[in-house]
Amino acid sequence: MRICHTALIAAQTNGYPVGGYQPAIRCIFTPTGTATAGTATYDYSFNPTVLTNRLIQAEQRESIGDDGGTLIISNYDKSVPDNLTGYYVDLGWGLNTASSVMWDAGTANAVAPRMWVMQQSEISGGAKNSQPQLYKVYELGGVWSAVLNQQPVRIGYAPYYQDETGTLANQTVYTCISLLITALNSQTGMSFTLDALGTQDDGLISTIIPFPIVTAGSFVVNTQYNILTTGTTDYTLIGGVLTTAGAFIVSKRYIILTVGTTDFTLIGATSNNIDVIFYATGVGAGTGTAYEVPFIASGVGAGTGTAMSSLRSLNPQTTGQFQTYAQFVQSLLELTKCVLIARAGLAFKIVYPQSSDAVQETYYSSQASGHPFYENMNRRLNMSPNYVEVFGKEDASISAKWYDTDHFSGTAYVGNFMPVIKSIWEQSFSSTGQCSNRASAEGLQLKQQLLGGRVIIPMDARVELMDRTEMDDSRV
Amino acid sequence: MATVVLAPTNNGSTMSWSVLVGAASKWEACLTNDGDTSYSGATWVDGTEVLGLFGMDNLPSTVAKVTDVTVTVIVRRNNASLANIRPALKLSGGSVQYSGSNFTSSTSYVTISYSFGSFTIAEVNGMECGAELGTNFWSTFCTQVYATVTYIPVAVYPTDPLVRVSGITRTFRAWDKTYQVVLNLGSNMTNYVSPISGKIQSAIEPAVLPSGPGYTRADYEKWLAGGSALAKRFPQIPYEVWLKVMGQKQAPLFGPGY
Numbered sequence: 001m002r003i004c005h006t007a008l009i010a011a012q013t014n015g016y017p018v019g020g021y022q023p024a025i026r027c028i029f030t031p032t033g034t035a036t037a038g039t040a041t042y043d044y045s046f047n048p049t050v051l052t053n054r055l056i057q058a059e060q061r062e063s064i065g066d067d068g069g070t071l072i073i074s075n076y077d078k079s080v081p082d083n084l085t086g087y088y089v090d091l092g093w094g095l096n097t098a099s100s101v102m103w104d105a106g107t108a109n110a111v112a113p114r115m116w117v118m119q120q121s122e123i124s125g126g127a128k129n130s131q132p133q134l135y136k137v138y139e140l141g142g143v144w145s146a147v148l149n150q151q152p153v154r155i156g157y158a159p160y161y162q163d164e165t166g167t168l169a170n171q172t173v174y175t176c177i178s179l180l181i182t183a184l185n186s187q188t189g190m191s192f193t194l195d196a197l198g199t200q201d202d203g204l205i206s207t208i209i210p211f212p213i214v215t216a217g218s219f220v221v222n223t224q225y226n227i228l229t230t231g232t233t234d235y236t237l238i239g240g241v242l243t244t245a246g247a248f249i250v251s252k253r254y255i256i257l258t259v260g261t262t263d264f265t266l267i268g269a270t271s272n273n274i275d276v277i278f279y280a281t282g283v284g285a286g287t288g289t290a291y292e293v294p295f296i297a298s299g300v301g302a303g304t305g306t307a308m309s310s311l312r313s314l315n316p317q318t319t320g321q322f323q324t325y326a327q328f329v330q331s332l333l334e335l336t337k338c339v340l341i342a343r344a345g346l347a348f349k350i351v352y353p354q355s356s357d358a359v360q361e362t363y364y365s366s367q368a369s370g371h372p373f374y375e376n377m378n379r380r381l382n383m384s385p386n387y388v389e390v391f392g393k394e395d396a397s398i399s400a401k402w403y404d405t406d407h408f409s410g411t412a413y414v415g416n417f418m419p420v421i422k423s424i425w426e427q428s429f430s431s432t433g434q435c436s437n438r439a440s441a442e443g444l445q446l447k448q449q450l451l452g453g454r455v456i457i458p459m460d461a462r463v464e465l466m467d468r469t470e471m472d473d474s475r476v
Numbered sequence: 477m478a479t480v481v482l483a484p485t486n487n488g489s490t491m492s493w494s495v496l497v498g499a500a501s502k503w504e505a506c507l508t509n510d511g512d513t514s515y516s517g518a519t520w521v522d523g524t525e526v527l528g529l530f531g532m533d534n535l536p537s538t539v540a541k542v543t544d545v546t547v548t549v550i551v552r553r554n555n556a557s558l559a560n561i562r563p564a565l566k567l568s569g570g571s572v573q574y575s576g577s578n579f580t581s582s583t584s585y586v587t588i589s590y591s592f593g594s595f596t597i598a599e600v601n602g603m604e605c606g607a608e609l610g611t612n613f614w615s616t617f618c619t620q621v622y623a624t625v626t627y628i629p630v631a632v633y634p635t636d637p638l639v640r641v642s643g644i645t646r647t648f649r650a651w652d653k654t655y656q657v658v659l660n661l662g663s664n665m666t667n668y669v670s671p672i673s674g675k676i677q678s679a680i681e682p683a684v685l686p687s688g689p690g691y692t693r694a695d696y697e698k699w700l701a702g703g704s705a706l707a708k709r710f711p712q713i714p715y716e717v718w719l720k721v722m723g724q725k726q727a728p729l730f731g732p733g734y
Contacts, residue, residue: 357637469641
């Protein structure tokens with residue numbers, strides 16, 4: 001939740017001066033690109049104390065993994081610029097208060113996550129002899145829809161970006177997400193940040209290593225790996241494919257084992273050194289040899305070679321299509337009980353919902369008790385699925401299950417409905433512990449979705465996604 | 477339904493009991509059912525019945541509606557002769573209400589209760605409870621007074637502490653004065669238009685510049701000359717006022733008729 005100015009909170013609850021609300025919406029269009037930094041901004045904020053407002057309508061929609069909005073601005077004098085696509089808007093959802101208009105990101109702390117103008121329209125209308133209607137309509141995309149769901153993950157070497165250098169190797173889920181945001185910033189020129197984990201650690205996000213580096217001797221049979229170092233390991237004995245120059249296949253990824261007489265720089269390598277990974281641009285010539293980087297382990301191996309579990313997003317089933325940051329982050333968070341939300345100021349935050357979390361906002365059916373709600377709806381879903389089975393390894397030879405205790409006593413179904421299973425196959429999982437963690441995380445997420453609700457309230461700038469809210473309904 | 481027991485917190489607006497044993501004040505003497513360890517009460521005064529009232533705890537915030545208030549007193553006689561003992565309740569600014577007759581001659585403590593019915597939350601928070609003690613030549617002692625409030629509790633949602641805000645839609649519409657938030661919780665992710673309160677009106681009518689040049693002086697003059705009922709009734713209505721009548725919030729700053 002955002003900690004807003006006390007005057008704004010008072011106005012949100014009681015209106016201004018009393019008994020009603022005076023909306024104040026901060027709406028400034030600012031160019032996004034660094035090349036246009038410092039150029040003109042356009043302020044179309046709605047100030048209830050003046051008569052020169054143009055903002056007709058503003059809407060901002062946030063949900064887990066998606067966001068957007070709409071702005072409608074009067075263009076009666078055709079002074080609104082022709083093209084504001086690409087500009088960003090940090091909408092401030094404020095009010096006129098006893099301490100002046102409160103709508104900014106600083107004092108009031110009333111600003112919601114950023115949105116970008118992805119589409120604009122001009123509307124001209126009006127009946128004959130009536131007042132002409134001239135509007136600009138802006139469709140906005142938020143951090144998810146305009147950035148994370150658009151930008152492809154590009155970590156590693158072109159053209160496949162499979163993290164060949166092991167940037168994410170041996171990192172926890174949280175660190176992986178942090179590194180992804182760093183990569184996103186490098187890719188976009190933006191300055192996204194990730195809040196410290198703090199109390200939002202579910203014990204999984206800070207410990208699970210989705211892309212571990214494994215040394216020969218510990219390879220898990222039937223698991224796919226990418227070779228990072230060749231060492232003394234003979235990968236051909238455990239499923240690896242060794243190729244001699246002259247037989248390289250263009251576009252395949254190799255790691256140099258022996259240089260011999262081959263000039264690997266002629267076929268895509270950055271240097272002629274052992275363990276350099278390259279995408280072959282030709283068949284090659286000479287006596288040099290190289291392993292194909294990906295292999296499916298047929299044995300535990302021996303020697304000093306190391307390999308990393310394949311990036312789940314870039315396994316053979318999905319090669320050829322790049323995952324977006326949103327997809328990648330989501331696949332990582334599925335290993336945990338956490339959720340990633342966008343906050344104001346280009347910040348992200350991990351949230352781990354816990355029963356012990358304090359209520360952050362309370363809304364009342366009576367305004368005399370505090371911030372009112374006007375309508376509250378609660379809904380309960382039949383829990384379907386009600387148990388989860390997670391398989392691991394390439395051959396699905398390991399598994400673990402999670403049972404909802406409202407429907408199962410042990411493994412016996414005792415509920416009012418019927419057993420409904422959700423099956424997941426995580427080929428990169430190599431232990432039943434991983435399967436068990438994933439099953440319980442999935443089960444918790446299903447459980448959290450059991451209850452639904454909707455509440456309509458007067459504007460509240462405090463509330464953020466994943467906040468714990470409470471509605472006290474004294475209507476009888 | 478739920479119940480809550482309210483205890484005395486101070487001597488009330490009427491406190492005519494003269495006996496005080498085992499406590500610093502009469503209301504403290506009547507906090508617990510501790511027999512003769514601490515008690516208050518009345519001695520015989522010309523055969524009249526003696527009223528004692530106590531201010532009581534406020535209701536907890538979880539009460540939505542009070543359905544009944546029952547006042548209970550735990551009393552005894554110091555002589556086995558009949559005396560009328562009537563639980564009493566007084567609302568703020570109101571008169572004292574009494575139970576019907578309850579004659580007792582017990583020299584051991586007995587419990588006497590009376591249901592006074594339903595009241596508003598504010599009335600209960602301002603009420604005083606106690607009893608009118610008949611004396612009948614001897615004394616009557618009271619070791620405890622309390623009120624049992626039966627109520628419908630405030631419904632608290634969501635019932636599962638893990639349900640969180642899963643969707644937020646903030647809306648401002650100047651043209652119909654809507655300024656609100658729709659929160660989706662848990663699995664509820666659907667867009668929604670409420671049949672009950674889909675919009676919340678702001679206190680002021682938001683002022684927005686008109687789209688287009690709006691009405692001009694030429695339009696105003698046409699209106700004046702048009703002979704409408706309003707024009708006949710207010711032939712001298714100023715242009716600026718006319719604009720407001722026509723629903724235009726501000727005179728246009730440009731236009732051929734300006």
